[in-house]
Amino acid sequence: MYEGPIQDLIDELGRLPGVGPKGAQRIAFHILQADKADVERLAHTLREVTEKVRFCEVCFNISEADTCRVCRDPRRDRSAICVVEESKDVMAVERTHEFRGLYHVLGGAISPIDNIGPADLRIRELCTRLADAQVTEVIIATDPNLEGEATATFLSRLLIPMGVTVSRLASGLPVGGDLEYADEVTLGRAFQGRRQLTA
Amino acid sequence: MYEGPIQDLIDELGRLPGVGPKGAQRIAFHILQADKADVERLAHTLREVTEKVRFCEVCFNISEADTCRVCRDPRRDRSAICVVEESKDVMAVERTHEFRGLYHVLGGAISPIDNIGPADLRIRELCTRLADAQVTEVIIATDPNLEGEATATFLSRLLIPMGVTVSRLASGLPVGGDLEYADEVTLGRAFQGRRQLTA
Numbered sequence: 001m002y003e004g005p006i007q008d009l010i011d012e013l014g015r016l017p018g019v020g021p022k023g024a025q026r027i028a029f030h031i032l033q034a035d036k037a038d039v040e041r042l043a044h045t046l047r048e049v050t051e052k053v054r055f056c057e058v059c060f061n062i063s064e065a066d067t068c069r070v071c072r073d074p075r076r077d078r079s080a081i082c083v084v085e086e087s088k089d090v091m092a093v094e095r096t097h098e099f100r101g102l103y104h105v106l107g108g109a110i111s112p113i114d115n116i117g118p119a120d121l122r123i124r125e126l127c128t129r130l131a132d133a134q135v136t137e138v139i140i141a142t143d144p145n146l147e148g149e150a151t152a153t154f155l156s157r158l159l160i161p162m163g164v165t166v167s168r169l170a171s172g173l174p175v176g177g178d179l180e181y182a183d184e185v186t187l188g189r190a191f192q193g194r195r196q197l198t199a
Numbered sequence: 200m201y202e203g204p205i206q207d208l209i210d211e212l213g214r215l216p217g218v219g220p221k222g223a224q225r226i227a228f229h230i231l232q233a234d235k236a237d238v239e240r241l242a243h244t245l246r247e248v249t250e251k252v253r254f255c256e257v258c259f260n261i262s263e264a265d266t267c268r269v270c271r272d273p274r275r276d277r278s279a280i281c282v283v284e285e286s287k288d289v290m291a292v293e294r295t296h297e298f299r300g301l302y303h304v305l306g307g308a309i310s311p312i313d314n315i316g317p318a319d320l321r322i323r324e325l326c327t328r329l330a331d332a333q334v335t336e337v338i339i340a341t342d343p344n345l346e347g348e349a350t351a352t353f354l355s356r357l358l359i360p361m362g363v364t365v366s367r368l369a370s371g372l373p374v375g376g377d378l379e380y381a382d383e384v385t386l387g388r389a390f391q392g393r394r395q396l397t398a
Contacts, residue, residue, distance in 0.1 A: 002290065004263045005247040012241045017229045018222045029287060030216045031248055032261065039249045042211045043242040048204040049230055050238045062231065064203045088228060091201065 060105040080137040109147035137165040259304040308346035336364040
């Protein structure tokens with residue numbers, strides 16, 4: 001074990017996700033040799049995040065203001081809402097440049113094992129938003145795993161009777177992947193979702 | 200790209216060694232959801248390290264005081280010095296509980312490619328320490344790579360004429376390893392260093 005502050009730092013870094021004991025030691029020694037100004041900036045941004053970042057009042061995406069950049073943008077299509085689990089997923093969809101509507105961040109997925117039910121997610125807030133007649137389509141973009149699928153099923157049963165078009169992102173083979181290495185479920189989905197080609 | 204502080208934090212984290220863009224994003228979102236007190240503690244330890252950690256005046260190991268814990272310890276054997284490249288290596292040797300002497304941290308290894316010559320390392324300070332008649336053995340524990348070997352050769356040529364016993368850590372097969380997967384150089388070294396067994 002190291003002495004005092006350096007061991008404290010290794011311990012603190014080791015608590016971060018994806019940082020093991022060796023990685024924490026490596027980062028700590030990097031910081032020890034780094035410019036004081038750089039370290040100060042890192043410490044400052046850490047504090048800034050806890051102090052300044054809030055959640056959008058409309059869609060619950062992370063935001064600096066009361067409403068997030070997407071909700072504030074007048075060029076976005078207000079008739080479509082893409083429902084995602086986390087703020088990270090908003091960024092993933094944004095990077096595709098395929099969607100010009102608004103988002104709704106649920107804050108997780110239905111997971112009985114983790115004791116997360118529909119009441120723990122921002123589903124009521126989504127229903128309130130749908131009461132606005134402008135919204136005509138909801139695209140469910142929860143993760144393609146057990147919890148995400150359960151959430152998608154729950155949401156579709158809830159939302160379809162409200163008179164909006166509800167869709168789910170396509171499952172299938174990842175682009176650039178190899179058919180040989182695709183798992184059975186993904187390959188099965190790719191068959192189910194096959195699209196007819198036209199000449 | 201995210202808004203303001205969260206993107207700043209992702210950028211800062213991404214500069215740390217071993218943290219890629221995905222890892223930085225993951226840590227940033229972890230911090231966003233973490234307890235304010237935990238984040239405060241991490242920011243505090245970062246500052247503490249740059250402010251409080253210094254280098255031992257004798258062996259250049261990291262230390263909180265003028266001399267490090269090893270140099271201060273009256274139970275350590277003052278006749279042997281283990282020469283290592285970095286403070287991290289001191290910890291690695293300490294964990295073996297095989298060595299009860301003192302250390303000397305060079306601060307790197309000779310590497311013409313990186314423009315690091317003997318004058319850039321703490322070799323003069325090592326010679327000053329050897330002037331003390333108490334020291335009778337120097338164990339060179341630089342890394343078993345090109346730079347470490349070059350440094351070991353340079354040091355042995357310099358130190359042997361000074362009348363101390365100079366040794367180098369053994370190279371050979373790693374314990375728990377597999378002969379089949381050992382590289383030729385390591386296996387060759389293991390042959391050269393073979394030890395006779397006695398009944």
